[in-house]
Amino acid sequence: MSKDPYEALGLTKAATADDIKKAYRKLVRTSHPDLHPDDPGAEERFKVISAAYDILKDPETRARYDAGEIDGLGAERPRRQYYRDFADASDNTYQQGRGFGADADPADIFAEILRNRGRSPGGDSAGRGFSARGPDVSYTLEVPFLDAARGAETRITLPDGQSLAVKIPQGTEDGKTLRLRGKGASGFGGGPAGDALITVLVRPHPVFRRDGDDILLTLPITIDEAILGGKVTAPTIDGPVGMTIPPGASSGQVLRLRGRGIGHVGRKAKGDQKVELRIVTPPDIDAGLRDFFTEWRKTHSFDPRVDLMKGASA
Structure with missing residues (x-):
């Protein structure tokens, strides 16, 4: 499937926020692996759909994608201009005007950034270790109609066996994503954990x-x-x-x-x-x-x- 978030959701760049939400809700019901356990392609489709929705639901990230600053997975696109001023005052290896160049290896650039960070004031001579926030993890939770309408609290069991309490706010709509801070994957190098993103699917009611x-x-x-x-x-x-x-x-x-x-x-x-x-x-x-x-x-x-x-x- 395409990594263009608009194409993944079957939309154009003229789509409104409401169009994006409706398209996502529809596709979740047709592609979520829990709802289609016999469909081998459901999981991959759902990952693409979720990634596309994460980009387009937030006006800021949508604007950055439209401007070419990030790709369809939310990753920063390589900058085309020169990289300058990475060294501190004590190390002028890369002075202004002597950038890496547009064809430099990104791995070399990243390594140099880490080396210079280690040599910056306050850093130890061996350099500081790399740390980063853990990735967010997406889950789907099906709830009864009345629980979504009136509000409720339930629990979900994560793949690692951990039980997690989830509060369903009063008035929760079908397809709404709840964010549980710090309940995602562990961080790297002592960094904070990511978030758990819970997509709520509201079960139809026989009367309402x-x-x-x-x-x-x-x-x-x-x-x-x-x-x-x-x-x-x-x-x-x-x-x-x-x-x-x-x-x-x-x-x-x-x-x-x-x-x-x-x-x-x-x-x-x-x-x-x-x-x-x-x-x-x-x-x-x-x-x-x-x-x-x-x-x-x-x-x-x-x-x-x-x-x-x-x-x-x-």
Whole structure:
């Protein structure tokens, strides 16, 4: 697969932040090795996708990639200008204007940097050892819909057997990456450990759906509730609540339960729950109900399709 992050996510450089997030979420579900254990190419695809997303999700790293400062894996691109002024005042081996040259071996340049660092003021005569931060490590965690909506704490077991506590913030979206500082791979030469990057996959719910911070629900109602109205009980992510069906309700009509949607830590306002009504007829139509509507049809000419037919022929 291409190491161009845009190509890896199926995007162009004109992609918005929302486009990048949506593309990543879609590809994670089709390429993560835990979700596709029988696909031998899934792991490699997921690595490429994750690396691409790490570059493009951050405006700063995205800008650096677009400017050619880093490559598709986030590594610094070799600078084309001369390398100058590596020596300190006591060592003028490389004075200004006598750089290594554009065709110098990067390994030689790196070694010289380390040697000069060891000779700098405060350094010991033998030179200081190299140290670097450890690499970040990526994991995927599938969580139930309600845990992501309400917030929860769970644990994951790492490949080395270590158990790690992960706090799922209230309102966590599908595809969101959580960063656990210092829980990644060990550093080099005494350097700090990298971070653990946990990509959250939210498991679909059989009843609730999410649209931003709003919760969507389809609520079945009876014929008499639709015609006469009445009070019914509707489920929400925080438990059942009472709501009123207005007389003359229709299938597809949407009612709103304010403040019954997704909340976030530190934010007072919550989303709403949108309740779409769906009229459901009884599984068995008894003689009384059939006779009633038979007589009602004889004396009423209501046709809900009149406007639809006019619009179709316009």
